[in-house]
Amino acid sequence: MSNTATFNDERPDPHDVFRADPRRAAGVEYRRAGRSGLLLPPISLGLWYGYGDDRAFQTQRDVIRYAFDHGVTHFDLANNYGPPPGATEENFGRVLRKDLRPYRNELVITTKAGWPMWPGPYGRLGSAKYLLTSLDESLERLGVDHVDIFYSHRYDPDTPLEETIGALHAAVHAGKARYVGISSYSAERTEEAIAVARRLGTPLTVHQPSYSLLNRWIEAKLLGTLEEAGLGAAVFTPLAQGLLTDRYLGGFDGVRRSGTRPTLPEAALTDATLAKLRALNAIAERRGQTLAQLALAWVLRDPRVTTAVVGATSVEQLRDNLSTLADLSFTEEELAQIDEHATEAGVNPWVASSEL
Template sequence: MPSAFVADPARYDSMTYRRAGRSGLRLPPLSLGLWQNFGTARSFDTQRAIVLRAFDLGVTHFDLANNYGPPPGAAEEFFGRILATDLRAYRDEIVVSTKAGYLMWPGPYGDSGSRKYLLSSLDQSLKRLGLDYVDVFYHHRPDAETPLEESMGALTTAVAQGKALYTGISNYDPAQTEAAAALLAAAGTPLLLHQPRYSMFDRHVEDGTLEAVESAGAAAIVFSPLAQGMLTDRYLNGVPEGSRAVTSVFLHESDLTDDLLTKVRALNGIAVGRGQTLAQLALQWVLREPVVVSAIIGASSVAQLEQNLGALRGPALTADELAAIDAALA
């Protein structure tokens, strides 16, 4: 049945796109990730509404992985349904990325970084998505037991076969990033994106990873910029029922220590002084790095999506505000 969806003709009027490294591809500064909010645990209608509203607001990049759900594979299947019913006519206006690197199916060929796993996983992802190709295919994590040449060779093959347009890596340290970028460049499929975790509460990539990405002519697109919701106003006055600290395996109530909440309240004060939410401040903070082309946000509702996109309307961070943030985190 044909969809009644017609994209907002003004969707590109207020979004400023950033060039990804030395490539010709530009991305929105905030991309929609389908990691934890897309799967059988949530209404398909809600997921569809979030995706379509994001596109209407100029968000052209949708980030997935083979194991996103729950259950694994569900996010790709659900997004594939939305593509088929609503966004098929807009495929050339959309960047779709997916990944492989974590456990996806039983046996010796359903995990890690072998050529067999990565290429067969990509075929499965394309089938779930209903696409002939994805725009970016990532190796989701380094694999110490597989030669890096094999993993990067698989990404190169995916591009050569027309099943991906660009290559990406995720969770690689500085040395691994340099080595992967060199292999991909030598093969003629230069590294486009590195996707690391980065937030005010996790700054490990400032110890060399961001520099390695920039040196490679690539760009960083960061995940968990809100630290699993800790960098929001959600936990300022306790732990709400049904919040991620109660339901997620990636955040636990024990993580919300008195010391951490003291920092959260101090950061919230800075955000309020700027006329922002804490989440908007945290997003703007990661985007201050020139090599960071985009930050991946999740959303459990259209309202949350719209509020987070409000970060793009905030005033530039001043030197005094950056110093105050560092002091709050110290």
């Protein structure tokens, strides 16, 4: 059966009834997002890539169900995730209707707006018109009356922060979002956004920045800013879009990379980067971990990081990621060894270099 036929088939299989594992939360050490009341799993499932109409619906469904059955309560989306834009929210909404509706109160569903979504002047960046219109459309695609976190997906230099953050404030007061946050804002812009949100009376709860062994920009100032203000950090691309997995250890030639999302810049795929990956993998092997597990454990070593958002697109990948939680501790010697090789590799396109 083709993917198109699969996607158009809304009839539930009467023999495929999902009943969540009653032990799903056992042993999961949920982390508090800053000083809020919100708890998130240490590893969350991000649906940026692999959950649009280019991937079989049943595959998506299997991963999402496996995640929930293993304590992953946080599912991270955005309005433009696909392809096409909006498809990921529609597909997650289908899983919600088929399988997870009885468990809605156990889920933290998030979405964002900021990157281009529709043509014309009102389908991008940070205006109230775009953010609030986009949120209404996201709720319709998801089939819910609210999301748990609504984010400004990126800083808009041409729209006053009072308007952008004011739209987040309005979303909460309209009952369409429980919490609000920002994504990929620099430390300076984050401080400004926090101040505006406080004046409005709807504090920001979470910041979602990129962070990995090869992309450490948040350590200089942003993590300290979040800690002081009481925000959690939900870090994305902790595996540097697959760079911090075993797929590249044999070299970069012949490795198929996605053409449906921003991909690794060629400037990052150097002999120097390959040497870093192989050195980090050697440390992982001595710890009895894969390179991906080392990378996830490392970002989670910092208590200011609430959760690592992973983009697993198969049950096997997610199982491997979740196995990381068996060992999150590091010796001082291991951290020192990692620091020798965990250096910038040009894999952060989300924050302008002038903002770092």
